[in-house]
Amino acid sequence: MLGNFTYHNPTKLYFGKDAVDSLKGELKNYGDNVLLVYGGGSIKKNGIYDRISAILKECGKNVAEVAGVMPNPTSDKLKEGVKIAKDHKTDFILAVGGGSVCDYSKAVSVSVHCDDDPWDKYFVSFEEPSCEIVPVGCVLTMAGTGSEMNGGSVITNHEAKLKIGHVFGDEVMPKFSILDPVYTMTLPKYQMCAGIYDIMNHICEQYFSGEDDNTSDHISEGLMRSLIVSSRAAVKDPQDYEARSNIMWTATWALNTLISRGKTTDWMVHMLGQAVGAYTDATHGMTLAAVSLPYYRYIMPYGLKKFARFAVNVWGVSAQGKSDEQLAREGLDAMESWMKEMGLVMNISELGANADMIEGIADATLILSGGYKQLDRSEVVDILKASL
């Protein structure tokens, strides 16, 4: 565990079938004016909206709504939500949806009592909130982002062609999250698989950093092995509750700060993917899938020992008589096979990107320094070209 760190994650999780029944008890802890936030309306078709509305009514809450939060929530939509929240004198925000709805609700929570423009303050200047923060609770309907137990929030500004994430502190984390795996079962397979790759990549982003052999590396390997088993079962039968529940639980622990303790962390796949997302508005997990292999194959020589270990400990590649380089290659080949099994998008062309966009996407890519290779802009361009 190199370096010093703190760990504090106060989010309370209610997990399992009908976990939404816990909502009633939790709502007692907050004021009467509730802002209900949701996405494109699927919760109105599958009964979740009705069930939650009944609970809110039973608890005597005064409810305003922000509907139509899009998969990549925009800075314009954020402004709209903040206005509704202010007018409603919101005491509590209830996010019902996937990572986008949770991310968006956290962005609203730090903006209701803030006089500055939230996009400028939090997503351009990366300032921390200095105002009162409205408490948030989540009812999760999609597994992937981990937003249900962290302080992260990603907002897209189409005008600036930027998609930027801010990881807020524990005071912005949801007070509670309700995780019912059954709620994820109505999701289209494309979205399920995009979520699965988002989880895998969250773990990789933290795992592929640092030279030590610390506990976080071992926990990460366990989470990846679990995900490989449960994702294969879920792709075969999306109604497999056991598989869907393991995927949901793995998603939460893949990005709630646990496995980054003692690590420098990389996050370049997310930076590349988010830049692609800002240009194409494609599904987040698919943008990550489309750039991952060109990126990892490029940085592999700089973290050879870790990539060799990844092959053996995560993918079960036999080490006998093989060099680290051979093992490392076979590990990424095994990941590629699994990605194809999952039906993931393997290049950015399929997401609507083209050669003319490469320079713009490279401009929108924030270059970080925690991984095995510090990229320069020309390397970003090369990786994006290899992803076409």
Added chain:
Amino acid sequence: MLGNFTYHNPTKLYFGKDAVDSLKGELKNYGDNVLLVYGGGSIKKNGIYDRISAILKECGKNVAEVAGVMPNPTSDKLKEGVKIAKDHKTDFILAVGGGSVCDYSKAVSVSVHCDDDPWDKYFVSFEEPSCEIVPVGCVLTMAGTGSEMNGGSVITNHEAKLKIGHVFGDEVMPKFSILDPVYTMTLPKYQMCAGIYDIMNHICEQYFSGEDDNTSDHISEGLMRSLIVSSRAAVKDPQDYEARSNIMWTATWALNTLISRGKTTDWMVHMLGQAVGAYTDATHGMTLAAVSLPYYRYIMPYGLKKFARFAVNVWGVSAQGKSDEQLAREGLDAMESWMKEMGLVMNISELGANADMIEGIADATLILSGGYKQLDRSEVVDILKASL
């Protein structure tokens, strides 16, 4: 993830060299009357007492002390501490020591404002606290019990010859814990290794239950693999900071409720070991080591698939051409070799138990039902005889 569950662990952790510097900031959140709790006085020799006293003084705290908390804290000592805490009008309890001191401090915290006898209420009748709970913070000096991030408390009653643990809810968990691996380095090797086996057994108690292949099993395997690597390094060189820090972090996550989510959990090795402890006052981790192999070899046929998986995924036993039974046996043999490498006590005779005590120890053994085999009393006797 079979079954429904909640997860909530609000303890804030400060990890790393000089993490005790965080104490000053934390103490501001609590009242002036601090009860300082510690053990046999080693903290006076290694400078920890002086450093913490200086911080308490700087913060203007009014300090009373409970010194001499023994490795197996007694119900008599608990009464003594409760009286001191009451007289001092204690606002905050600061535990400085290992698991015993943390366990003891939590027992005091739920007893200061309680009119009943705490032994009867919490450790015989297993009631939950209905009174005000005094907040507890920990400065950990030994890795093993996980008490720094859970609600557990084990108290021994010598008159009744009982050693009983109560796992309290999240309101009893420490508000914060300070984990500086350097603080564990002055510990004698015997104590370090007892702590290492306590960690391993905490994981085994949760892992060896249930037939499903859930995320908790995979995280557990990661934690065990990490512990095997770091324990071997620490036994070779107890001053290896990297190894000691990984052991400390693994200990916390081995018993903070994470890896029990979705599991029935076993805990029979602890029940057996605690009964041995009540009769011999031996070091906790060594009592577990002394009964483990006879217990696991006895229940192995009832959980064969899991023991076979344990061999392959934890100990790296090659599965090729082997039956589950052969694999399971080889896994436990690998664990036995590792235990001998650690210099653990492999039988209860060495801890002071003898054949005449077997019936009494069996009487003191609480028989639980979450593992692969529901034992009856005669089986408990057989396992204890095999442990002699």
